[in-house]
Amino acid sequence: MARRGKKPKGRAINGWVILDKPKGMGSTDCVGKLKWLYFAQKCGHAGTLDPLASGMLPIAFGDATKTVPYVMDGRKTYRFTVRWGVQTTTDDTEGTPVATSDLRPGEDQIRECLGHYVGEIEQVPPAFSAIKIAGERAYDLARSGETVEIESRIVTVHSLDIVETPDADTTVFEAECGKGTYVRAIARDLGRDLGCYGHIVELRRTAVGAFEEADMVPLDDLLEAGEEGREELDAEAIEAGAKARIIDFEPLDEYIIEPEAALSELYEVMLGDDQASRVLAGNSVLLKGRDAPAFCDEAFATGHGRLIALGAIEQGSFHPKRVFGGKG
Known part of the structure; x- marks a missing residue:
């Protein structure tokens, strides 16, 4: 049984x-x-x-x-404060210093560098990160004293701006970036390029x-x-x-x-009760109305007052790929 x-x-x-x-x-x-x-x-x-x-x-x-x-x-938006003059093992306040400098960059000097960090850029993630190396998290290897070698990767930074300069030692930035971007690495690399070193002392994510x-x-x-x-x-x-x-x-x-609410960038297919029931059973439905698209790679369907499926539109029909059965 x-x-x-x-x-x-x-x-x-x-x-x-x-x-x-x-x-x-x-x-x-x-x-x-x-x-x-x-x-x-x-x-x-x-x-x-x-x-x-x-x-x-x-x-x-x-x-x-x-x-x-x-x-x-x-996209994700971060507001972060960089303290100049010290680079740390973790690129934030948790680590120990690995390089120091008495130099402090002026705001104009910083702005001249920012353009190199916008668009598709090559970036090496911090040693203390969740990146997996041979099945182990980089931060676990780093904390155990092992030398961590992480390959560079291409990431996208949509914007990077100065918010304020509280004093000569610190600068507050706001960055909008794509998946896999580490703002700690931006602070580290920016400090190196400016010849003064730097690490993050405050980090806050404001949009995802x-x-x-x-x-x-x-x-x-x-x-x-x-x-x-x-x-x-x-x-x-x-x-x-x-x-x-x-x-x-x-x-x-x-x-x-x-x-x-997480799917606002996708096309929404609003279904009547009969169509919603068909989709919940795993069946495709023909979309009506002159504004209905004929093709759409990703879309979501709502019906019965809730989200019912993720799918695609092909030849004017919605084809469910993942059905949501919960009633919530």
Whole structure:
């Protein structure tokens, strides 16, 4: 007799919470915290953010985890502060100095260099990074004392600008870049080119893919929302060692954004109930209306008030490639 699988533990929720990650907390720790807080069956993040960095960490629940690649492949915006005069092993404040200089660049001198860091550029990721070398993370090898050799790669920087110059030792930048770009490496290489060295002392991510700074919610706000929905225990239960549970998730759920928010750059196919049911069964449907495209490599379909599938449009028909079964 076939063995029945265990029922998933937790709530079957679908959507995004755009966390404003605090400094000092790892991305995996954030996922664990929100999974516990929301009592969610399935949870993941779109793009690792260093523990020393703060800012946007999109957290996906349920069906939204299937849209994570579209977020990770999107543009990212960072605001970061470079301190001149010191290069470190990690290219940030966590490492130890490896080179120093008494030289300090002027703003005009910095601006003259910025053009070399915009467009498709060749970049060597930091030794302390999540890049895998023979199956091991570069930062694990570096921390164990091994010499880490990482090959250069082509990355895309869409823009790089000076935001402000607080003093002679520091400059604040904002960069919009593509997948796989390390702003710590930009700070390192810029310092070398200017002949003064440099490393990042503050790093904050403000946008990822379709998500903007206004979408972010601080962890403290989520914790407060959890407390709003926590049950009240009487003295007898407290004396017996009982722990209060979150029984009302409505205050937390107000921060959830629909799964399709990650797909804003794709064409949306809006289906009626009959067509939506056909797509949910894995069938293609003919699109009607003079504005419906005949071909589209990537599109998503919505129906029954939610995201139901990812797919493509061929010869005027939507062909589902991945169906979303959750009800959320």
